[in-house]
Amino acid sequence: MSASDTPARIAQRQKTRNRWLLSSPALLIVFVAAIGPLFVMLAYSFMAKGDYGGVKPWEFSTDGWFGVFFSRDIFDDTLTIADANVTIFLRSLRLSLLTTLITLAIGFPTAFFIATRPARMRDVWVFLITIPFWTNILIRTFAMQEVIRNEGIINTVLVATGITSEPVQILYTDWAILFGMTYVYLPLMVLPLYASMEKLDFRLVEAGYDLYANRIQVLRRIIIPIVKPGMIAGSILVFIPSLGAYVTPRVLGGGKNMMLGNLIELQFGAGRNWPLGAAISITLMVLVMVALLVYVRYAGRSGGQHHG
Amino acid sequence: MTDLPSTQELAIDVSGVSKVFGGEPGGFRALDNISVGIRNNEFFTLLGPSGCGKTTLLRLIAGFEYPTSGKILLHGEDIGLLPPYKRPVNTVFQSYALFPHLTVAQNIAFGLEMLGRPAAEVRDTVDRMLALVKMEPMRDRLTNQISGGQQQRVALARALAPSPKVLLLDEPLSALDYKLRKEMQIELKRLQNETGITFIFVTHDQEEALTMSDRIAVMSAGLIRQVGTPSEIYDRPADRFVADFIGETNFLSAEIDSVLEDHAILRLPGGGLEKAFLPKGAKTSGKVTAAIRPEHADLVPEGADGGLRGTLSNIIYSGSSTHYHVRLHDGPDFVVRTQNSPDNKLEFSVGQAVGVRVHDRCVQALED
Secondary structure, rough: OOOOHHHHHHHHHHHHHHHHHHHHHHHHHHHHHHHHHHHOOOOOOOHEEEEOOOOEEEOOOOOOHHHHHEEOOOOOOOOHHHHHHHHHHHHHHHHHHHHHOOOOOOOOHHHHHHHOOOOHHHHHHHHHHHHHHHHHHHHHHHHHHHHOOOOOHHHHHHHOOOOOOOOOOOOHHHHHHHHHHHHHHHHHHHHHHHHHHHHHHHHHHHHHHOOOOOOHHHHHHHHHHHHHHHHHHHHHHHHHHHHOHHHHHHHHOOOOOHHHHHHHHHHHOOOOOOOHHHHHHHHHHHHHHHHHHHHHHHHHHHHHHHOO | OOOOOOOOHEEEEEEEEEEEEEEOOOOOEEEEEEEEEOOOOOEEEOOOOOOOOOHHHHHHHHHHOOEEEEEEEOOOOOOOOHHHHOOOEEEEEEOOOOOOOOOOHHHHHHHHOOOOOOOOHHHHHHHHHHHHHOOOHHHOOOOOOOOOOHHHHHHHHHOOOOOOOEEEEEOOOOOOOOOHHHHHHHHHHHHHHHOOEEEEEEEHHHHHHHOOEEEEEEEEOEEEEEOOHHHHHHOOOOOOOHHHHHHOEEEEEEEEEEEEEOOOEEEOOOEEEEEEEOOOOOOOOEEEEEEOOHHHHEEEOOOOOOEEEEEEEEEEEEOOOOEEEEEEOOOOOOEEEEOOOOOOOOOOOOOOOEEEEEEOOEEEEEEE
């Protein structure tokens, strides 16, 4: 027995081993189901595409990554920027940002309303917020289609009341996607916002009023800085799935208004270009990570300069 | 009750204010037609048990609640319906309510910034306030990185920084331990003297109220029972509630024998006669309650000249004084407190028959 093997150290080592043992199922799932596939995707993105889908293993190729940024003219072989991809990237980015902003704008007062109800009513309101989760997203999206299509409720009312003479084309536009994503992701914004507002000490609001801050100043200088973690969490929860949204743009945006999720699906399906699909997927992931880092960095700095 | 000065001298003039929660009828009447004047530059305390309405009155003056009826004047101007951010009045909250996302200095600067004061003035005032409450070394700490006593000082500095006309303090010392509370009581008096600001202090601690206040309003059940200086409140309680709530008091049922000016001769249990102070407007015949403080009576051997007789049932020694519990022959227990000194010799023992001699001019006649 060496000098370092005191009973305390042995006990400590045993404790550490037990902890690893207890967390091993979770670690296994993370490795096998999350990180593993990422490596498969990364590997696929550097392989040559198979003739009928799939990839040619062991055949190195950068065509997939090349295809993300450039397109080769099929007639004269000239290289151009892949503007179709860029358009879809930008549209995804724009729609996701807008969705995040709109859900924040709607979710903030909603969460504030719930947080200021009496304790028993709050649970009822939170319960009501979770009701949409009971229904499959596909069904909810088709329901949304019924609402906004040319013969749907909105247009029927618009035409019947004479506000417009013809139905307004909403379905199969970016507006429809925005509408649908806002609807689908709103609870994901409200819940974390509510969680942070519920903890807000409303005596601080009184203290703000007492120190000559009006309603808007209390909101800007006291409430928002304190509930910022909830705003960041909600924004992340909405922005990430928005960027990779598949069902909503597919059903409400039609074939023309693709987002990244649809573009990736296309490469793995009809496009039969798995390396390109894999490369776009990884690009999307990097995009999300960069966006998050920038956002968290920016939000953290403006909120807490005193952390140094 | 002392005479109210003319309105010009009053910092706060509360007249006929009622506050009903939950809507009339059937709502909870927290304040019932309250009128009280608080003088400029005085340390005024609202004292009462919990639920007496003292905090409600403070919140009405701060503007967190609006009166159901009545008027609140600040230096003659009606502020009863102004929102809190339009009143030149600041509050020190019971929970301190310091902003957790701001540093000590930023907390103190908050009110001044909201008033739109120039940056240089804000900086100077913050420095001055930090010095006033001796918190300069902590200026860049977050408020959760300082102790409870320090948070208390920051809360005070934050409320004093905008130089309010009136400072409201809602049981600010209740969260502190005994020693710190004693220190802060002296500190608060010092701050009030140095700043010359009118302080309205809410507490349920009678000792705190007696120590610090220029004047006290004793409240219960939404009413003001008495307003006066600490010694007026203690020595000349207006009614049985005040006498009972402030300090210890022996209550004896008595009968008015005769009345001369502001005094009455009371017939106490056992037949003894005592001269008693009769509050203004009190009745002049029939049954009353005689209130006698334990320190205003002496224990005497049986047979000596003393109005009350009984058996010594208990002796409680508590350091600076000793409490003697006497079971009166014709009434309830009577407590006598005597100051101790090292060469006190114990003259009495439990079970002994004793007499109680009440000091001259120390009996208060109260209506039941």
